[in-house]
Every structure is written in C-alpha cells, then in structure tokens.
Amino acid sequence: MKHLVSLPRIPLVAAATPLQPAPRLSAEIGVEVWFKRDDLTGLGLGGNKVRGLEYLLGDALDQGCDCLVTGAGSQSNWAMLAALAARRCGLTPYLVFYGSRTRPTGNLLLSEFLGADVRFTGELERASVDAGIDKLGAELSAAGRRPYLVPRGGATPLGAAGYVRASMELAEQLMATGLAPSQLWLATGSCGTQAGLVAGSRWLHSPYDVVGVSVSRPVDECVTRVESLARGASSLLGFSPDDDGCVTVLGGYLGQGYGRGSLAGDAAAQLVARTEGIFLDPVFGAKAMAALVDAARAGSVDGPVVFLVSGGAPTLFAGPKGSL
Template sequence: MQRVDSGPRSPAGPWDILAQLPRRNLAKLPTPLLPMHQLGQELGGLALWFKRDDLISFGLGGNKVRGLELLLADALGQGADTLVTGAGPQSNHIRATAAAAAHCGLNCVAVMWGQAPESTEGNYRLTRLLGAELLFTGDPDRASVDRGILSVCQELRGQGRRPYPIPRGGACALGTLGHVLAAKELYEQCSQADFMPEAVVLATGSGGTQAGWLLGARLLGAPWRVEGFTVSRPAEAAKAEVARLATEAAALLDLDWRFEPEAVVVHDGFIGEGYGIPSPEAMAAIQRVCRAEGVLLDPTYTGKAMAGLLDTQQRGRRPYRRVVFLHTGGEPAFFAGDGEWVNLNSTVSRWKRTSDDRDGPLSSA
C-alpha cells in the first residue's frame, strides 16, 4: 500500500487512519457472537462463545474476506487487472481471492505448491469454478509458492498487464488490519452483551489473523489473551511471523510499536502429521462440537484449534472461565478426500412398515 503525501494534516489516531483506509465491502458485518451453552456445560461450566466468522458467506470465504476487503480496494486503487496469490490446492484464501477477483471483474492467478490433484474436490473445485488460472510449482515446499508469485507478477508485467501480488494466505501488513477491525467488532459486541472473555482462541496458519487480533487487543486495551494453535509451522516460527506482521501492521497506523515473538502465545501440540492432514484429536473435537451445538468446524484449522482448547480445559492447564473461540470458516474441506478420517459413530438402520398397518408409522428392521 502506498500513501500519498497531501501536505500538512492534523494528527490522526490509529482508529482514524484505519477508518479512512479504502475497503471494498464484501462481507455482511458484524458476524454473530453466539453462546455455546451445551459445550460449555460439558467443559465444567465454561462460558464459551463463538465468533462466527464462518458465516461470512461471500465466496464461502470465512474470515479471509476481512483482509481481502482492504487488499482488493488497494488493488483497484492501483489500477490492477490481476490478483496473484498462492497456497495449497485446498486453500480457503485462494478460493476467497478468486471470488473477490470475479466480483470485481479482475483476473486471478493462483500459484499452488506441489502437483495438480488427481481429483477436483473441496476448495480446489470451487477455485476452478470461480475461474482462477492455476499454476503448480511441482515442489512440495510451500516457500516455492512465494517465489512463484514474484515470478508470475514479473511475467505479467512484461506482457503489459498490471498484477497485484497477495502473499500466501493473505498474510501481509495491510491484510492484517482487516483482523484488527474484527477485534474491535468483538469488543463492541462483548461490551453490549456484558461478557468480556479472558481469552480469544484461534487457529494460526500464515499468521495474519492472530497478528491482527493481537494488535487490535492492544489498541483496545482489551483484557483478553490472544491464544493461537498453529496448524502448520512450529510454535517458534509461528510466533516470529505473528510478531512481524503485527509490527508491520502497526506501522501502517503510524504506531512505533514492536511486537516480540516471546510475547505471542502459540502452541504447536495439535498439528498432527502436518498441515491439511486431519488428526484424530481434531476429528474428535469436530464431532463433539457438532453434536453438542450443531456447529461444523473444519479439519485443517478450527478442528485442530478446538482440540487444543478442549485439552487445555479438560487437563486443567490454565483453564479459563470465559472464552471466545474464533470460527474462521473452512467447511469446504469436508468435501475433499474420501472422508475416511470422519468417525461417524452413529446408528444406521433400515426401516420397514409394520405388517398390521401399511399406512402406519415406520419401525426399525
């Protein structure tokens, strides 16, 4: 994002600067803040509320849309004709970016690590449906995506086009500010509900979401602890990335704040076998939440974060009394793969009509 020096101006506070940044409205906000009474009772009377960013319906985008509202406005302001981003084939961010591009009449190029999947499922299917051009690096290293984004942008400029690069997962300073606004939104909702959490718990991937919530909490003077459960990289690497993004986002608000990795709370005990690979703990957490509250989590992000929260509460390690869990979305992941990771553990019966009353009620065979 480039700022234009328009001469002397009155000093503006960070919230004023944030309010003046261009945004392309994509989401219907605020998203609901809802109590999870049954699950909370199962956890010893925990006052547990979900911030339902999964209900941001644009492109089935979840909370990724928050950052895209700022990035898209910046791209349009610079006269871009193509959004270039990247991640894996089942990326929520790529799918949301492709939807945003289509909405504004822009092209979208998505750089993905590895090889093209043999089957078209989940987010990969939706991204193709939305018309994005897909390029695969052939390298399983996720860093190959970063190099690919730069290379594609250089090639497009050589063709006279105007690409706008968006880092993997939308993790950049400007995109992070979208999540600062989410923290402010939650603070206002909690104040109205007379409920202030001790912690906001979330999944940490590329780091932009947690960075925004961390910066937002500091700006607000909020009493909550922002606690992340990483779904990909080790905790120390995740902390460093969150701190970097929060520091860079603060600079966009004219704040000379430095966030240190040591002050960032991230746990890495629930990654399982790796990013995007469902774990038994996540599977159990998803089933528990689904059957207690009728709310679906996803196996890549929120399922693993919930597994971490459940473990924290059940083992009595730093148990909280009041928690907000950030539901970031990601349900299309349910429709990828063969689904064998899902332990349905439910009763299935064949029904037939009774011999006495053909038009009567059904009975179990």
C-alpha cells in the same frame, strides 16, 4: 488507529458476524465458550480470509491493478477466497499451487468453478509458490497487464488490518453483551489473523489474551511472525502500542502435519457439531478446538473464552489427502 478508516477498503464482510454462546459445549468441557462466527463472513462459504481481502482488494483497485496473483496449496481456503474476491471486484484471478494437479475436490473444485487461472509449480515444497507468484507476475507485467501480487495466506500487515477491524467489531459486541472473556482462541497458520487480533487487542486494551494454536509452523516461528506482522499492522495504521505484551502460540496439535486432519481434531470437531450444530474445518478450526478442549478439561482455562470459528467449509469435502 487513525488510518483504519482512511485505508482503501472494499466491503466484502457481512458484518458484524454473530457472537454466540455455546452452552452445550460449555457444559461438556466445563468452561464457558462463546463463538465468533467468522465462518459466516458472507463471501463464498465464508471464512476468516475475507476480512484481510477487504483491504488487499481495496489496495489493488487503488493501484489500478487488473488481475490478482496469489497461491498456496490446491485446497487453500485463502487462494479460493482471494480468487472469489478478485472476481467480485472485476479482477482476473491467477492461482499458483505447489505440487501437481490433483482430482478437483473442495477448494480446487471451487477455484476452477469460478474460473481462476490455476497453475501448478510441479514442486512439492510450499516455498515453490513464492517464486511461482513472482514469475507469473513478471510474465503478466511483460504482457501489459497490471498484476497485484499477494503472498501465501495474505499474511501482510495490510491483510492483518482486517482483524484489527474485527477486534473493534468484537469489542462492540462484548460491550453490548457485558461479556469479558479471558481469552480469544483461534487456529494459526500463516499468522496474519492472529497478528491482526493481537494488534487490535493491544490498541483497544481488550480484556482477553489472544491464544493461537499452530496448525503448520513451529511455535517459535509463529510467535516471531505474529509479533512482526502485528507491529507492521500497527505502524501501517498509525499506532504504536505502549504495551507490547507477549504473543501466545500453542503447539502439539499438528497431528500428521499441515493440511491433514488429526484424531484429536476430528473428535473435537465432532463434539462441536453434536453439541452446537456448527461444522469446524478439519485442519484449522478442529485442531484449535482440540487444544481448547484439552486445556479446559485440564483445568488450565478460566472462562469465559471466545473461540474464532474461522471457516474453511470446502475442505470438509476434500477428503483426507487435501493439501493447503
């Protein structure tokens, strides 16, 4: 990956995030589990999105942009962290959310606290955000601003580069601990995180398979997106993998839908809090952990495995009806 070091990048991550054993959880589910603590990435309340933002903000500053426009749902971890990263770099953050204004809790509260310019599309479809971002970008350009537009989730090949870099970080930690996990588990939403991990593991010939648990899209759509973003990241970074392998995404853990908690997820998150003292967010990490717990108890996982704790703490306080 010759371009990984030459791509413009703003250091935001308090790297390396810890790789920690989870002995009490492991004993409960019968598989050795380690946590990669990306809830501790160090910007705001942490989370996986900070890694991609290092490259996205690097690109924005390189292009001479003076503001950042992105969006999602009003409880989006991505949107809040993108706004926070923009502030850290001196760019004005603009956020486009679908739906209408709700009571400010969780990430919406924080987005407003940090002074992001927040707009609602008034439409319930998530896709209304995409048109809203383009429209606002055009308005800002017409007014003489230099906006940097990023799609929902930051799911672009450049955003995925953050988790290629994280794969290197993890490889060093695995070497130092002598650990050779069979799998790396994570929650998959817009697919950029899994794509970066897949591209990184192919490049590094890592010992583990990357196992995503879909928390929003149908499995087939995730597989296609992860593969396409992984290829995009690899080609951006000047690397063509000789061994593409397959992309693994599991379904069946959506519960009542995207952005809502689930009974299985809540039970898994409680287990992690009560055994390891770590809070998983209810709509990403909790559902991925539910899938891992089921697989471990069904005897279909050979440990050790690594689980990516991807953050999302603000939604713990958003109540049951948050929308991401």
